[in-house]
Amino acid sequence: MSEKTIPYYWSSIDWAKLVEDFPPPPYFDAAMARMSDDGLRELQNARFLQRMQDAWRVPFYRERWTAAGMESGDIRSLDDLATIPSFTSEDLKHATENNPPFGDHQNFALDAMSTPLKIQSSGGTSGLPRPTLFDPVAWEVQAIQFARAFVAQGAQVGDILQITLTNSLANTAWCSSTAALHWSGLVPLTTGSGAVTSSVRQLELARSWGTSGWVAFGEYLKILAETAETAGIDLRRDLSTRFIHTYLGVDTDGHLRRLLQDAWGAPVYDNYGTHEVGLIGYECQAQDGLHVNDDTAVLEIVDRETAQPVADGVTGNIVVTSLHRSVPPIIRYDLKDLIRREPRARCGCGARTTKLSGFLGRSDEMVKLRATSVYPRAAQDTVQGDERSTGEFLCVIDNVGAGISARERMTVRVEAKRNVDESALHQDMTGRLKDLFGVKVDVEIVPSGSLAPVTGLGGEGKVKRLLDLR
Template sequence: MTQRAIPYYWSSVDWPRFMADYPPPPTFAGAMAALSDEQLHELQDKRFRDRVREAWAVPFYRDRWTAAGLEPGDIRELDDIAKIPAFTSDDLKRSIEDEPPFGSHQNFALEAMATPLKIQSSGGTSGLPRPTLFDPVAWEAQAIQFARAFHAQGAQVGDVLQITLTNSLANTAWCSSTAAMNWCGLVPLTTGSGVVTPSKRQLELAREWGTAGWVAFGEYLKILAETAVREGIDLARDLRTRFIHTYLGVDVEGHLRKLLSAAWGCEIFDNYGTHEVGLIGFECEAHDNLHVNDDTAVLEITDRESGAPAGTGEPGNLIVTSLHRSVPPIIRYDLKDLMRVSGRRMCGCGLRTSKLSGFLGRSDEMVKLKATSVYPRSAQDVIQGDARTTGEFLCVVETVGEGLASRERMRVRIEKRAGVQDPRLEADMAKMLHTAFGVSVDVEIVPPDSLAPLTGLGGEGKVKRLLDLR
């Protein structure tokens, strides 16, 4: 049998060209500032046209676009983007079911193996997770997105970056460690989650090896802070943490940020990203919304009901088009995440980009209660803000009654802090959640640490806040 040629990683990309196309720090800020709005639009337009051309060769896109009455000549420029039908993760799921194991949206061939490839995956609460392939360009461009974030968040060459997500199927940990080592001179310390390296050991390593920055989910930072108290470690005094790169979830009022900042004695930086297109937005030291990696993604916000473009500054579904990803292209992916986007402007930190709000909720987790749209994750603000709770909660939705008399009911199970015996807690929470949701919900106060098996807290993935029993 003839062996096929090995596609060596180091020779698969024109690296100087790649670095000019997707500038890593510290040149990123200057490169973006040097572009006028017209020049950035031109750059995005050029990359968009390249990605659209590639997408026409992918059955998933060709079939969907043709069914929508489009022909290749109809999408001439970025300004035509809204003509293209958006897709959701359900469409990807169907594409995989129809053409297992990778789906009709992929455009690589393992038989040809023309470039090095890596399989990562996302989601998959039922059945197999959705696979996404990475070629070296997608892999390194997504690492550069993270490197820009670390740099804007105060990382300095030689800093130890402790990454408390596991290098496994999901790619946040991989992006972080690749960014640290390849693109910003940090020393990645890949401890993985608490499942891989126990929380006490995580803190001991940080103390002994001088961790300067952390990559961790907000919920896990709370667990580490509680472990520190138990073990007699003073986070602010015994550790040398300067910055924390995290994902705060819905934290409009900033309760979780304040809590973490007080516990760790350092600045907290929120970020937003998604598996297929990488880190879309990152916070800088000015803490003024999130910077968008404009050269790697085009963002649109659409009305969550009608799908029409939302007004400037209005919250709606985030639709993203990747500008760097060819294997496979990602064009108008409706992420069902509620966000706000604002235009390009100069930030106090010296970066000139579009800005993205923090995460506002999941529109596919929306529950209709008495004709009111309720987003379970928006309970986070209220619950994190009350010191009588651990901040942990789970919204349980079920149908009660039969036939015409049936209705949907939501019960919010909230953990109280150990030792709290306040008989008013339940009523107080019900009142505050009524205000937050605009409709009354049932509240059930439960013991500390009792929800983790249902929310997945402390595990590998994102924490679940909705249990749908309908």
């Protein structure tokens, strides 16, 4: 028998305080509408200073900050935030490699084990995925963030929410089911991905059990729509879908959203989140930018090269400071995701929060092609806007030539539907991608379905759009 005291989940949280601090729906919208800009800043500032205290106790931060000449009294308020060194996922990777198994930013929690903990991980491009520990507060606040999104997207008490992501290492599925069960009165139907419950069975369950809302990646919604057609299920007539919670990727012109809304006959809502910080932004029924969970995170948008703050409305890297997380604290995490921010304003839905554009690409995927900066994921809109393509694509980057003539090359592989004129598609894609990127890229037309083994379409996790062979 262990001599350690069991840290029970039920007694590990002051639930009344949690609900007061991080209002679940429907209270969040009203709280945010009531709060002045100064009031919000004050709330964020108080939470930020608590998180700074947590972080000074953590070797990862203490060592980095001390090396940069910081002392614990230097940071007096959020006004000083930009003077703190930021970090990236590479820094977390090194921290984990040097201090196994979970890194000196979070090993402390497992040593003490004074609270229940859960391990989730985010996809790494090589080696083991990056682990993150969650204590009950981090776990429940992330679920509250998702519950706010579902209700803003039209979820009603008693609705069945079909979650087509598997409860596995990644946390989106877990956040969704916890949000449904704990914080929004929805009935989670955890079918998992198509690899766990076949796409036909997913649709049959939705039809028989009356699914109202879906949590699914955009690519999987397309697969379900194709499956429905083959199986003789009419998505509009046979299902009772009222809302779809998804992640559209770079959908600047809205091609993917329109395609999905047409196929499903229901509104499709975009969201943006990260493994460590949770759901940062979500669309409401107004579909007019993503509401930020302003009480759980402070966002900075910085120039991708100079790291200096950019004005609202200008695209840059998002740098996140979590206001709720202690295990581990997250202070100025440069996610390398490109995004735009709009100032706090009253929305048609009644809430008053900061807003974000959708996800606009990853700055660390930038390719220099003949001195032009290219963000490969931006190809999504062009490819999905052409009906002759299945919408599936993969950008392959490699080096060609040697010595002084060495250069980087990008080839966009585009899937064609059956029986289309491939040479016309090739010509049009080449022209449109040149207009988009401002530089010519190679285009290769490939058969329908051929990219799935590389992109991971239909499997677990996010679809891969970039194959970097440099």
